[in-house]
Amino acid sequence: MSNPSDMTPDDTEFAGEYVLRVLPEDAHRAAAARAASDPTFAAEIRIWEDRLASLTDEIMPVTPSSIAKTDLMEQLFGVDPRPSFMERVSFWKGLTVALSAAAIASTLIIFGPTEPVLNGPVYVTELADDTDSLRILAVYDADTQGVQITRTAGAAVDGRSLELWFIGEGQEAQSMGILSEDEANETLALPAVWLDGVDSWSLAITDEPFGGSPTGKATGPILAASQMTRL
Amino acid sequence: MTRQEIETLIGSVALGDRKAFNSLYDATSAKLLGVCLRILRDRAAAEDAMQDTFIKVWKNADRFAVNGYSPMTWLITIARNTSIDRLRASKPTADIDDYTDTIAASGPTAEGRIIATGEARRITNCFAELEPTRSAAIKAAYLDGLPYAELAQKFNVPLNTMRTWLRRGLIALRECLSK
Numbered sequence: 001m002s003n004p005s006d007m008t009p010d011d012t013e014f015a016g017e018y019v020l021r022v023l024p025e026d027a028h029r030a031a032a033a034r035a036a037s038d039p040t041f042a043a044e045i046r047i048w049e050d051r052l053a054s055l056t057d058e059i060m061p062v063t064p065s066s067i068a069k070t071d072l073m074e075q076l077f078g079v080d081p082r083p084s085f086m087e088r089v090s091f092w093k094g095l096t097v098a099l100s101a102a103a104i105a106s107t108l109i110i111f112g113p114t115e116p117v118l119n120g121p122v123y124v125t126e127l128a129d130d131t132d133s134l135r136i137l138a139v140y141d142a143d144t145q146g147v148q149i150t151r152t153a154g155a156a157v158d159g160r161s162l163e164l165w166f167i168g169e170g171q172e173a174q175s176m177g178i179l180s181e182d183e184a185n186e187t188l189a190l191p192a193v194w195l196d197g198v199d200s201w202s203l204a205i206t207d208e209p210f211g212g213s214p215t216g217k218a219t220g221p222i223l224a225a226s227q228m229t230r231l
Numbered sequence: 232m233t234r235q236e237i238e239t240l241i242g243s244v245a246l247g248d249r250k251a252f253n254s255l256y257d258a259t260s261a262k263l264l265g266v267c268l269r270i271l272r273d274r275a276a277a278e279d280a281m282q283d284t285f286i287k288v289w290k291n292a293d294r295f296a297v298n299g300y301s302p303m304t305w306l307i308t309i310a311r312n313t314s315i316d317r318l319r320a321s322k323p324t325a326d327i328d329d330y331t332d333t334i335a336a337s338g339p340t341a342e343g344r345i346i347a348t349g350e351a352r353r354i355t356n357c358f359a360e361l362e363p364t365r366s367a368a369i370k371a372a373y374l375d376g377l378p379y380a381e382l383a384q385k386f387n388v389p390l391n392t393m394r395t396w397l398r399r400g401l402i403a404l405r406e407c408l409s410k
Contacts, residue, residue, distance in 0.1 A: 009402065016401040020372040021315050022379045022394075046300065048401075051408060052373050053304040054354040059269050059374070061261035068278045069256060072285055077249065216275040 015044035019052060065219040123228035127205055129154070134162075134223055136179075138203050142195075146187040147203070149179065156181065156207070163208045164188055165218060167225075168198040178212045179205075202227045232258045237302040245292035256285060259303075263310040270314040270376040280317050284310040315376040357407035365400030368393065 017023050018031035035042040127136040134154030140147045149164070156162045156179070165173040176188045195201065204225035206218045213219045237258065243251030263284055268277040287309050295305055358366045364386065371377050371385060383393040 012405065013398045013401050016405075017398070020369070020397070021312070021376065022372045022382065022397065024378070024380070049308050050301060050304045051354055051404070052369075053301075053307045055358075055370060055373050056262070056266050056307050057355070059262075059265040062264045062268055062277075063261045064264050064278055064281060068282060069260070072256070072282045073253075075282070076252075076286060076289055214274045215278055 011041060012044055015041060016048045016052075019045055019048040065213075065215050065217070067215070067217050067219055071217075122231045123201075124231055125203060125226040125228045127203060127224040127226050129224045134205065136205065136224065138226075138228070140190060140228060142192060144187070145190060145192050147176065147190050148187045149185065151179070151184045159210050160220075161208050161210050161212050162223070163206050163212050163218070163220075165204040165206065166190060166194055167202045167204060168194065169200045169202075171198070173204060173218055175213065175216060175218075176203075178208070200227060234302060237306075241288070241292050241295050241302055241305075244289060245295065252285075252289060255288070259306055260285070262303075263306060266307055266310045267314045269374050270311065270318055276317060277314070280314045281310065283313050287313065311373075311376070318376055319378075353408060354404075357404050360407055361400050361403055365396050365403065368397045369400045369404070372397065 014031060015035075018028060018035070021028065023031065031041075035045055121142045123140040125138050127138060128134060132153065135152045136154075137150040137152065138147050139150075147164070161181075162179040164176040164179060166176050167173045174194065176190060179188075180186050202225055204218070205223045206213070207220040207223055208218070209220070237255070240251045240255040240258070244255060260281060264277055264281045267280040267284070268274065271277045271280060284306070288306065295302070300308070358369075361369070368382055368386060371382055377385060379390055379393055379397075382397070383390045386393060386396075388396070
């Protein structure tokens with residue numbers, strides 16, 4: 001073990017290199033081991049950490065998405081201060097149960113999938129917001145591994161995008177991409193593996209910054225969500 | 232929020248105070264996300280690293296009181312190390328054989344005088360006194376999280392030259408700060 005008189009200028013710079021994390025892994029581990037047994041070296045490390053942390057003064061703060069905080073609190077405490085994504089989905093699910101199977105079947109006939117012969121399972125739902133200003137018919141065909149979207153009402157606010165999410169029961173929402181601004185009819189890919197071991201699943205539409213969520217997780221309000229019904 | 236207030240919050244977090252944790256998050260998450268984003272350059276990865284940082288803070292807050300750090304240094308160090316761990320986990324590690332242990336000669340005496348008072352101003356001024364390549368190398372190492380091998384590539388110099396630059400930069404910085 002070293003004592004204070006053993007500290008050379010070289011040791012001090014070694015401590016600085018350790019803090020910067022520029023050293024290759026073996027040298028870095030050697031420095032960490034030394035810090036654990038040599039309080040003087042450990043003190044040098046702390047001094048460098050303090051000195052160098054001031055460099056972050058030039059970094060502008062970036063406000064995290066609100067969902068990052070919700071996720072963090074859930075991970076740590078298992079509780080969410082606000083209604084969770086799934087709870088909100090359940091709320092919407094309740095609303096859309098009002099759609100009868102017959103209504104879904106008839107809309108399927110009107111807007112139905114282009115493939116006349118259906119082999120794999122087909123799921124369908126209608127996504128609508130509470131004022132019906134946004135209405136989307138979604139049909140999933142296992143054969144094409146895509147969700148055919150038919151938007152009968154609504155569009156993204158100027159400078160914003162509508163993003164479609166796949167939510168397997170008990171899973172986190174996965175983005176399927178943003179809806180086209182101009183096309184009322186389009187097909188978004190839904191890989192069959194996402195449905196592996198999934199008993200029931202939902203689709204949701206959120207309002208996101210232009211081009212879609214910057215985080216890969218929903219950041220904007222849920223405009224509509226609904227469980228898929230197997231036909 | 233002052234240093235004292237952040238210290239008090241971390242002290243409460245160490246006792247399991249969730250409300251204090253919430254306030255600490257609100258006060259510092261944007262700064263820490265900035266630090267993570269600078270290293271990871273990807274919003275989703277940076278938010279994950281920032282979350283991991285706060286998980287570590289929650290679990291280790293009791294160790295803060297005894298280690299004598301300034302609170303922001305402690306938080307920034309955790310955020311930075313967490314981000315670098317992530318960055319390097321996703322990349323092949325540098326070839327260890329490229330590395331030879333060269334020892335820098337004593338650095339030149341830093342020139343000029345320090346006029347500012349606060350420590351942050353002092354380090355800013357001392358940085359300004361460094362040779363531009365040396366301060367750029369230290370910043371790229373600290374702020375971008377680059378190891379020697381990548382710094383050498385970025386500045387297009389041999390690895391040993393990079394190590395000499397950086398160590399001389401550190402020596403000059405220390406001498407300037409101790410004036």
